[in-house]
Amino acid sequence: EVKLVESGGGLVQPGGSLRLSCATSGFTFSDFYMEWVRQPPGKRLEWIAASRNKANDYTTEYSASVKGRFIVSRDTSQSILYLQMNALRAEDTAIYYCARVNDYDGGAYAMDYWGQGTSVTVSS
């Protein structure tokens, strides 16, 4: 059974840092792209970061809103995805989800499994 479990959220002051974890199980972690998606209260989902698979050298990409402040990484020995968040701002307040990307039929992508989310609040 595929499982994704996020942790590490909480209340942090503006300018502070936080590291989110996404513990995965039930699939070969290195074979899949993994993403971070966030959802501010009452707003739409926002893709923020991607960690490609081993075949693609675990390369990463970021949205403009977090580039230079957030870093996505993997612990492949423990199948954990991380999101290091620095220089946090009030507008980073959101539920943060990790999601697995499935490659259907070699090129058709979708996020087929999601974690339950972890809440981040940036406030003084």
Place this chain on the structure above:
Amino acid sequence: DIQMTQSPASLSVSVGETVTITCRASENIYSNLAWYQQKQGKSPQLLVYAATNLADGVPSRFSGSGSGTQYSLKINSLQSEDFGSYYCQHFWGTPYTFGGGTKLEIK
């Protein structure tokens, strides 16, 4: 960046009715589109990938269609468990933007 415009933003419908939600991309995304359902307080769940393919376990009353820049999600004979929010998302290059969402409510 590709913008995804979803409509309507909200819809009030009765059990048994049929609804269609649309998603328009700001440029051709070549059917690289997914649809998700999100219940209040829960994480999104995949419904459709590659514009027309149902994800595993998704009931056949759901169907996706479209191409180019225009896509639709149709739900036939709405059931009570179908109420919630629906989002489209493109996968034609990062950032993989989502639509603004459609909130389906019980009339």
